[in-house]
Amino acid sequence: MNELQNNSIVIDCLQYANWSPKIFKQMHEGGVDCIHVTIAYHENFRETILNLEKWNSYFLNYPDLIVHAHSVADIIKAQHENKTAIIFGFQNPSPIEDDIGLVEIWKKLGIKFMQLTYNNQSLLATGCYENNDTGITRMGKEVIKEMNRVGMVIDMSHSSEISTLEAIEFSSRPISITHANPEFWHPAKRNKSNTILKKLSKNGGMIGFSLYPHHLKNGSNCELNDFCKMIADTVDMIGIECIGIGSDLCQDQPDNVVEWMRNGRWTKEKDFGEGTSENPGFPDQPNWFKNNTDFKNIKTGLNDYGFSEEEIKDIMGRNWLNFFKKSF
Amino acid sequence: MNELQNNSIVIDCLQYANWSPKIFKQMHEGGVDCIHVTIAYHENFRETILNLEKWNSYFLNYPDLIVHAHSVADIIKAQHENKTAIIFGFQNPSPIEDDIGLVEIWKKLGIKFMQLTYNNQSLLATGCYENNDTGITRMGKEVIKEMNRVGMVIDMSHSSEISTLEAIEFSSRPISITHANPEFWHPAKRNKSNTILKKLSKNGGMIGFSLYPHHLKNGSNCELNDFCKMIADTVDMIGIECIGIGSDLCQDQPDNVVEWMRNGRWTKEKDFGEGTSENPGFPDQPNWFKNNTDFKNIKTGLNDYGFSEEEIKDIMGRNWLNFFKKSF
Numbered sequence: 001m002n003e004l005q006n007n008s009i010v011i012d013c014l015q016y017a018n019w020s021p022k023i024f025k026q027m028h029e030g031g032v033d034c035i036h037v038t039i040a041y042h043e044n045f046r047e048t049i050l051n052l053e054k055w056n057s058y059f060l061n062y063p064d065l066i067v068h069a070h071s072v073a074d075i076i077k078a079q080h081e082n083k084t085a086i087i088f089g090f091q092n093p094s095p096i097e098d099d100i101g102l103v104e105i106w107k108k109l110g111i112k113f114m115q116l117t118y119n120n121q122s123l124l125a126t127g128c129y130e131n132n133d134t135g136i137t138r139m140g141k142e143v144i145k146e147m148n149r150v151g152m153v154i155d156m157s158h159s160s161e162i163s164t165l166e167a168i169e170f171s172s173r174p175i176s177i178t179h180a181n182p183e184f185w186h187p188a189k190r191n192k193s194n195t196i197l198k199k200l201s202k203n204g205g206m207i208g209f210s211l212y213p214h215h216l217k218n219g220s221n222c223e224l225n226d227f228c229k230m231i232a233d234t235v236d237m238i239g240i241e242c243i244g245i246g247s248d249l250c251q252d253q254p255d256n257v258v259e260w261m262r263n264g265r266w267t268k269e270k271d272f273g274e275g276t277s278e279n280p281g282f283p284d285q286p287n288w289f290k291n292n293t294d295f296k297n298i299k300t301g302l303n304d305y306g307f308s309e310e311e312i313k314d315i316m317g318r319n320w321l322n323f324f325k326k327s328f
Numbered sequence: 329m330n331e332l333q334n335n336s337i338v339i340d341c342l343q344y345a346n347w348s349p350k351i352f353k354q355m356h357e358g359g360v361d362c363i364h365v366t367i368a369y370h371e372n373f374r375e376t377i378l379n380l381e382k383w384n385s386y387f388l389n390y391p392d393l394i395v396h397a398h399s400v401a402d403i404i405k406a407q408h409e410n411k412t413a414i415i416f417g418f419q420n421p422s423p424i425e426d427d428i429g430l431v432e433i434w435k436k437l438g439i440k441f442m443q444l445t446y447n448n449q450s451l452l453a454t455g456c457y458e459n460n461d462t463g464i465t466r467m468g469k470e471v472i473k474e475m476n477r478v479g480m481v482i483d484m485s486h487s488s489e490i491s492t493l494e495a496i497e498f499s500s501r502p503i504s505i506t507h508a509n510p511e512f513w514h515p516a517k518r519n520k521s522n523t524i525l526k527k528l529s530k531n532g533g534m535i536g537f538s539l540y541p542h543h544l545k546n547g548s549n550c551e552l553n554d555f556c557k558m559i560a561d562t563v564d565m566i567g568i569e570c571i572g573i574g575s576d577l578c579q580d581q582p583d584n585v586v587e588w589m590r591n592g593r594w595t596k597e598k599d600f601g602e603g604t605s606e607n608p609g610f611p612d613q614p615n616w617f618k619n620n621t622d623f624k625n626i627k628t629g630l631n632d633y634g635f636s637e638e639e640i641k642d643i644m645g646r647n648w649l650n651f652f653k654k655s656f
Contacts, residue, residue: 045377049433050427050429053432105377108436
C-alpha cells in the first residue's frame with residue numbers, strides 16, 4: 001500500500017467545482033487520484049467550518065468515490081481503493097481572522113494549503129490586484145513561521161510580486177503557487193514573472209499550471225499544443241521537478257459565484273476582476289479541458305508534444321506527491 | 329507499547345483546574361497517567377476554539393509533562409513516556425450551538441466527552457437543577473445518534489433523572505457519568521439515584537466518583553474511610569467494572585470561576601448553585617484530596633478498607649481505560 005499503482009498518480013492541485021455526485025463520478029472516470037479543493041475564499045472562521053461540515057456530509061454520502069486525505073499515506077490508500085483523495089485549502093487567510101492560533105486548529109481539521117492573499121491586501125501580504133506591494137506584513141511573518149511549524153503549505157497564487165518573493169525567502173519550507181501560469185506566455189495579473197518562477201524552483205517550491213481561460217494564451221480558444229509548449233518552455237527555464245497541474249476548474253458554478261469570488265464583502269461597487277462588464281461571468285473552458293474526465297487529453301497533448309512517459313508522470317502528479325511528502 | 333506498566337493506570341475522568349506548570353508537575357509527581365479536562369462550560373463554538381488554542385500552547389510549552397491524547401494508544405504511549413495524557417470534554421453542549429454538524433468537527437479536534445446539559449435545560453436535555461424534567465429533546469435524540477456515530481461519549485453528570493435514563497436508553501453506546509456520587513450516600517441534586525446507577529451499569533456505562541465537597545457526605549470534612557465505604561456499597565449494588573474516579577478537582581481556581589460556572593450568561597440574578605449566599609465560593613477540598621499528588625491517599629484508603637490490589641487497579645483507572653477502548 002506504500003507504492004503507487006504503475007508508479008503513476010494524477011493530482012490536480014486546485015479545483016473549486018459546484019460539487020455533486022456527477023462531478024465525483026467524473027473524477028473517478030477521469031482517473032483523478034487526488035484533488036486540492038478550495039473551501040474558503042472570503043469566509044471567516046465560523047463560515048469556513050460550515051463549508052467543512054458540507055464536505056463531511058459529502059464524505060458520508062459518497063464513501064465509494066471520495067475520501068478526506070490527511071497525509072500522503074491517505075492519498076496512496078485512496079488510489080488503491082479507487083477513490084479520489086480530497087485535500088483542503090484556503091484561497092485567502094480569512095478563516096484565521098486575526099488569530100494566529102487558528103493556524104494549528106485548521107491544520108488539525110485537515111487544511112493543507114493557505115494563500116496569504118486573494119487578489120487584495122490581507123492582514124498577511126499584498127494581493128496581485130493592489131497598486132502598491134508592501135510585501136509580507138508583521139503578522140504575515142509570524143503566520144509563515146507558524147505554517148512552517150505545523151506543516152501547512154504557503155500558497156501565493158493570488159499574491160503580488162514582492163510579497164511572493166518575500167514569502168519564498170521568509171519560509172523555511174518550500175512554498176507553492178498552486179494555480180497560475182508563467183507571465184512570459186500570457187501576461188496577466190495572476191500569472192507569474194520569471195524572477196518568481198526561478199526563485200520558487202530554486203527553493204524547492206512548486207507551480208501548478210492553470211486551465212482557467214483568463215490565465216491562458218487566447219483564453220477559451222487556447223490550443224492544447226500551445227499549453228504543452230508553455231509547459232516545455234517552463235521546464236527549459238526551471239526544470240521539470242517543480243511543475244504540476246492546478247487546473248482552477250470551477251465546473252458547474254453559476255456566474256454569481258465568480259461575482260462573489262471577486263467582490264466578497266469588500267466593495268460596494270462591482271469589481272469584475274479578470275472579466276469585464278461585458279463578460280462578467282465564468283469564461284468557457286477550452287474544449288479539451290471541460291471536466292475531470294479530460295486529464296487524458298493533457299496526457300495525450302504532452303505525449304504528442306514529445307514529453308517522455310516518465311516526464312508525463314512527473315507533470316500529472318508525481319511532482320506534487322513528492323512535494324506533499326516534504327510538506328505535510 | 330501496547331501494554332500498561334504493571335498492568336496499572338491512574339485516570340481521573342474530570343478536572344477543571346486553573347492550569348499551570350505547578351499543576352502539570354503535580355500530575356507527574358502523583359503518577360496521574362490521564363486526565364479528562366473540561367474545556368467548555370458556557371462557551372459557544374468560537375470561544376471554545378480559543379480555549380483549545382490555550383491548550384495547544386500548553387502542549388507546546390510543556391511537552392515533557394503533558395500530551396494531547398486522541399486514542400487509547402496515545403494514552404498508553406504517554407504512560408510509557410512518563411507524561412500525563414490529556415483528553416478533552418465539554419460540560420455543556422454550548423460549543424455545538426444549534427448545529428449538529430459541529431459534533432463531527434469537535435470530534436476531529438479531539439473532544440471525547442460532551443454533557444448534554446449543565447444544570448439547566450439545554451437544547452438537548454434537562455439539567456439537574458430544573459423543576460420540570462422533559463427528557464431528551466428532538467435535537468437531543470439526533471445529537472445522541474451523531475455522538476454514537478462519530479464516537480463521542482455522552483456524559484450525564486449534570487443532567488436530570490428522566491433525561492439521564494432516556495440518554496442511557498436512546499444511546500446505542502454505553503454512556504458516562506464522569507463526576508458524581510450516589511444519592512443513597514449523600515442526597516444532592518448532582519448525585520445519582522439507584523435507578524440511574526443500575527441502568528447505567530447494566531448498559532455498560534461508567535460512573536466516576538467525585539471528590540468535590542458538595543457531592544460528599546459531610547462536605548469538606550468527609551472522611552476517606554467514608555468515601556471508600558461509599559465505593560464498596562456502590563460495588564455491592566452495581567459491580568466493580570463500571571466505577572472509577574472523576575474527581576471534579578478545580579485546583580487553584582479563584583471564586584469568580586465557580587460564580588461563572590453557575591451563572592454563565594443565563595441569569596441576571598445571582599445563582600449560588602450548590603453554594604449559598606453565605607458560602608458562595610469554592611468549598612475547601614478534604615485534607616486527603618487537595619491536588620494531583622493525593623491519588624495515593626485514595627489507593628491507601630481503598631486498601632485499608634479491604635479492596636484487593638486488582639480491585640484498586642480497576643477503580644483507579646483500568647475500568648475507565650476499558651471504557652475508552654469501547655468508546656473512542
